[in-house]
Amino acid sequence: MIKKLKLIYRFFLDLISKVKYFIFLNKTSDDQSKDILFLDRNNSDIDLVTIAFNNPLMIEFQIQLLRKNITDKFSYIVADNSNDLKVRKRISDLCKSHNVYYVSIPINMYFRNKSHAAAMHWVYKNIVKKRNNLYFGFLDHDIFPTEPYSILNRMKNNIYGRVIHSYLPNGYNEEVTSEYPYWSLWAGFYFLKSDLLSRVNVYRFNFNPKSFQKGSYLDTGGGLWDVFMSKTLYPGQLATYSAVKFRDSKVSNVQTDYYEKIDNWVHFVNISNWYSTPNAKEKNDFIVNLLSELLKK
Numbered sequence: 001m002i003k004k005l006k007l008i009y010r011f012f013l014d015l016i017s018k019v020k021y022f023i024f025l026n027k028t029s030d031d032q033s034k035d036i037l038f039l040d041r042n043n044s045d046i047d048l049v050t051i052a053f054n055n056p057l058m059i060e061f062q063i064q065l066l067r068k069n070i071t072d073k074f075s076y077i078v079a080d081n082s083n084d085l086k087v088r089k090r091i092s093d094l095c096k097s098h099n100v101y102y103v104s105i106p107i108n109m110y111f112r113n114k115s116h117a118a119a120m121h122w123v124y125k126n127i128v129k130k131r132n133n134l135y136f137g138f139l140d141h142d143i144f145p146t147e148p149y150s151i152l153n154r155m156k157n158n159i160y161g162r163v164i165h166s167y168l169p170n171g172y173n174e175e176v177t178s179e180y181p182y183w184s185l186w187a188g189f190y191f192l193k194s195d196l197l198s199r200v201n202v203y204r205f206n207f208n209p210k211s212f213q214k215g216s217y218l219d220t221g222g223g224l225w226d227v228f229m230s231k232t233l234y235p236g237q238l239a240t241y242s243a244v245k246f247r248d249s250k251v252s253n254v255q256t257d258y259y260e261k262i263d264n265w266v267h268f269v270n271i272s273n274w275y276s277t278p279n280a281k282e283k284n285d286f287i288v289n290l291l292s293e294l295l296k297k
Helices: 002-025 056-069 085-097 112-131 280-296
Strands: 046-052 074-080 101-104 135-140 143-145 159-165 183-193 241-245 258-262 265-268
Touching (some): 056 085, 056 280, 101 112, 112 183
Parallel strands (some): 046 135
């Protein structure tokens, strides 16, 4: 009897969670560009959507480096998931001054990966799907092209990005196998042809991490496994990846002392400092100096 009551209790908790998420997805933005849903097809083939989080300076660098280096016809959309309302105002003003599309995502009660995933889902449903550009892509706010670059020329079977496999309790799954066939695209560098998802009910998927058997799971974006990735031929490596160490610290790991190279893009890890970083000012100064040099090239 107790076991049955626990199952009923879990069922209702799950139902409440789903209702809350449905309500979130259908909330309207309290600040968005008036013409954000208008698509100029003559001047845009791909929507590049950045999920912003509490860092106007990175958005400013990204605006400039995308305009400097992306050779495709693109629209740039800043989807603001900041949890600081004053910072949201600064990012909104910055986008207006640079004539960039801006949308403030309704505040959500999720954390870290799940908050980022909820933001991706909301902006896909309410902005990307309605614009219906030929292609769309998600970027982290701290990733930047370092030289002239075409995303569309690198599409393979209408997808492109950094391919990631499932994680296991004891580490990363280096190879896709029949036992662990799971793969996805990293949420911060993630590009698709729009019609790949256009016929899928937007409520039938999410961008959350997804768990499988034996403790394996896909990171943010894995929620598309059932409706998309599992039905798509595994592409192998698309974008190249490496981690570059730029300093030593007492901790000295990927979160604190490295940046990532993804093809000809640079990604700064843990710029929001969710993982405590020794001498964060030194790291931030390095980032700003490197980005400033990229703008001068």
